[in-house]
Amino acid sequence: MSRSPKVLIADDQRDVREALRLLLKGEGFETGTAMSPAEIVAAVAGSDWDAVLMDLNYTRDTTSGREGLDLLARLKAIDETLPVVVMTAWASVGLAVEAMRQGARDFVEKPWDNARLLSILRTQVDLGRALRRGERLEAENRLLRDGAGSGDGRDGRSPLLARSAAMRPVLDLIERVGPSAAHILITGENGTGKGVVARALHAASTRAGKPMVTVNTGGLSESVFESELFGHVRGAFTDAKTDRAGRFELADGGILFLDEIANISLAQQTKLLRVLETGEFERVGSSRTHAVDVRVFSATNSDLREEVTAGRFRQDLLFRLNTVEIRLPPLRARVEDVPILAEHFLAQHARRYRKSLAGFDPGAVSALLAHPWPGNVRELDHAVERGVLMARGERVSAPDLGLEPSAGGAGGVGGIGGVGRLEDLPLEEVERVLIQKALQRYEGNVSQAAHALGLSRSALYRRLEKHGL
Helix, strand or coil: CCCCCEEEEECCCHHHHHHHHHHHHHCCCEEEEECCHHHHHHHHHHCCCCEEEEECCECCECCCCHHHHHHHHHHHHHCCCCCEEEEECCCCHHHHHHHHHCCCCEEEECCCCHHHHHHHHHHHHHHHHHHHHCHHHHHHHHHHHHCCCCCCCCCCCCCCCCCCHHHHHHHHHHHHHCCCCCCEEEECCCCCCHHHHHHHHHHHCCCCCCCEEEEEHHHCCHHHHHHHHHEECCCCCCCCCCCEECHHHHCCCCEEEEECHHHCCHHHHHHHHHHHHHCEEECECCCCEEECCCEEEEEECCCHHHHHHCCCCCHHHHHHHCCEEEECCCHHHCHHHHHHHHHHHHHHHHHHCCCCCCEECHHHHHHHHHCCCCCHHHHHHHHHHHHHHHCCCCEECHHHHCCCCCCCCCCCCCCCCCCCCHHHCCHHHHHHHHHHHHHHHCCCCHHHHHHHHCCCHHHHHHHHHHHCC
């Protein structure tokens, strides 16, 4: 930092203001104080600040935080780039989330942890200064151009490419909550890019230099769940030949991404909740307690609130996981993004298969825009890959994509991929087509599709991974 960061401390309690002033002064911050909403507004309007640290409750309303939320809106109207960190002794998940939705950059709960509060303020001061210099805009542009984590996408992962109105709230939330310490729940239909968003959040976080460890919890059986997440010691069970670190240990200091979180059993949920609450666990077969500092991102295509109501998911675990929820729209709701995603996938697969292609012909573009994409971005990726393989000329045509409905009769596949009759297909392809049809029928709901196919949810998840769906 080129100069000492300047922070406005706002609280109606004198001892709180003084404690914070002394703490920040000792860490090299310049500070000012205010004790009422009117003083805060006057201070922000009359001087330049790098951040505001403010209480959500004042004398007019001491418990609900409504006065602080109103004040937050007034401050954002004065200076949209000013980072505001909120604090309250009456914190709740709902109030903190509402404050961040209305523009707060992060939150702390009284009594605060000094190290966490200082880390949050330093991060927000840096981000606020970057935003004023226009660096945040350039960072977002890089994210849109290159994607999160993979850059050019050569690792086979989709980049976060978006220009549609439906995706703007997602990009805004990534910018707001990425640098925070909050756990994030990412929801949306199968194939919408929840893993891509997790990588974008990681790249935007203060832990970007640390690892993000991914676990597909939907594919973990009851017998290996504890060992996979918490590790084990030699001799803990028959195949435990050596000590093994679990995913929480590997992610220490960084991010743990728990994909398909709705698929874990109630017993597994209890063990996971304990780690999220205490930051402590034991390896299987050991009584030694390990402490870790892990931020958790989780993802699901299920409605966890419905799962709670049905008794299949713990409500207290849901509260721990979704400090902030980011819901991804399906691809059919962001049609404007189809062309840029398709062009990206074309370039990626053309490199992979060493083909020289100039793009899509007009018929292919029309087919891409007209298709309902029940498999979302993942289905688009596979369709473009097929188009690259099948293309004979310089451009991919509509038939190359295989999106046209088939003219088959009773033995047809209903237009999925235009692949003809089921009896003419290899067994592996038949399974893939039937899974696609079930997902389309139930609008991406894996639980309902699994029931219709006569499979368990975990068995369907394994087949989805097998077929790249």
